[in-house]
Amino acid sequence: xxxxxxxxxxxxxxxxxxxxxxxxxxxxxxxxxxxxxxxxxxxxxxxxxxxxxxxxxxxxxxxxxxxxxxxxxxxxxxxxxxxxxxxxxxxxxxxxxxxxxxxxxxxxxxxxxxxxxxxxxxxxxxxxxxxxxxxxxxxxxxxxxxxxxxxxxxxxxxxxxxx
Amino acid sequence: xxxxxxxxxxxxxxxxxxxxxxxxxxxxxxxxxxxxxxxxxxxxxxxxxxxxxxxxxxxxxxxxxxxxxxxxxxxxxxxxxxxxxxxxxxxxxxxxxxxxxxxxxxxxxxxxxxxxxxxxxxxxxxxxxxxxxxxxxxxxxxxxxxxxxxxxxxxxxxxxxxx
Numbered sequence: 318x319x320x321x322x323x324x325x326x327x328x329x330x331x332x333x334x335x336x337x338x339x340x341x342x343x344x345x346x347x348x349x350x351x352x353x354x355x356x357x358x359x360x361x362x363x364x365x366x367x368x369x370x371x372x373x374x375x376x377x378x379x380x381x382x383x384x385x386x387x388x389x390x391x392x393x394x395x396x397x398x399x400x401x402x403x404x405x406x407x408x409x410x411x412x413x414x415x416x417x418x419x420x421x422x423x424x425x426x427x428x429x430x431x432x433x434x435x436x437x438x439x440x441x442x443x444x445x446x447x448x449x450x451x452x453x454x455x456x457x458x459x460x461x462x463x464x465x466x467x468x469x470x471x472x473x474x475x476x477x478x479x480x
Numbered sequence: 481x482x483x484x485x486x487x488x489x490x491x492x493x494x495x496x497x498x499x500x501x502x503x504x505x506x507x508x509x510x511x512x513x514x515x516x517x518x519x520x521x522x523x524x525x526x527x528x529x530x531x532x533x534x535x536x537x538x539x540x541x542x543x544x545x546x547x548x549x550x551x552x553x554x555x556x557x558x559x560x561x562x563x564x565x566x567x568x569x570x571x572x573x574x575x576x577x578x579x580x581x582x583x584x585x586x587x588x589x590x591x592x593x594x595x596x597x598x599x600x601x602x603x604x605x606x607x608x609x610x611x612x613x614x615x616x617x618x619x620x621x622x623x624x625x626x627x628x629x630x631x632x633x634x635x636x637x638x639x640x641x642x643x
Contacts, residue, residue, distance in 0.1 A: 323508075338628075341628060345486075345597075345598075345628075346509055434508075435508075440622055440623060453619075453623070455622055455623075456616075456619045456622060456623070459603055459618055459619060459622055459631045460603060460616070460618075460619070463633075463635075463636060464633075465501075465504060465508075465630060465631065465632040465633065466630070466631045467628060467629070467630045467631075468622045468628065468629045468630075468631070469628040470626075470627075470628065472626075473626060
């Protein structure tokens, strides 16, 4: 069967599970499909999702707000560098994207705009706080992303990257 | 990279989406992983999930109950024959299983008992009635099955089996 070009979106955040999802996909699916372009997507939640934190809040100074934004920028850079490095042994084109917003919407919109063939993600991630506010990102994407979705959880008793 | 043996569970029902999920998996993932065993699983809901229907119900005679059971048995046979036929062009071992129960539990238990490497399923299926009673089977499996889950929806504007 001819190998077709594929566009795959991999949603990553700072969680261990998120990186495991990418690792599992690379080892178990991608290696047999080298004509693929991976878009590594980091959906950066707005600082305003922290309770009581927005640019006009009297609870936090401008410095605190800037500090949170800087931390999130550094986190996004770290996440994308780590993910890109994990892809380097594989014969695949890699692009990285950072988009700000509700991860549920950001991920589904990216899948639609790129006409992705597959979305890969962990089942949790995006932080305890974000989950409690926004519900399960993976469940939302499974139901709403306009392409097949591969959800990879952390194995219960084996280290990251195994099988 | 060496091709490893994989155990993949594909959950199927009578829905078009369910067969599309199997088809998409066969075309896009399996073809590069021929050392796989596919377990085609049909989770047959108990007849008792129909409102007011159980073996002791006065609303339905024994004949009606038997008729519903016979219909479900025929449906299971049809679903598994269709799924098996779809696999025949591929170099893969295929097993079929029918298990009765809540599809959410049946599927997760099968994944666990077989120590499956991947679960493949549609995002809906299992009938409007069963969904309304049991919630989303795919969402449950994404969160609870002890392996990665590939959820394949029907494409919005292309026929079954395309892409």
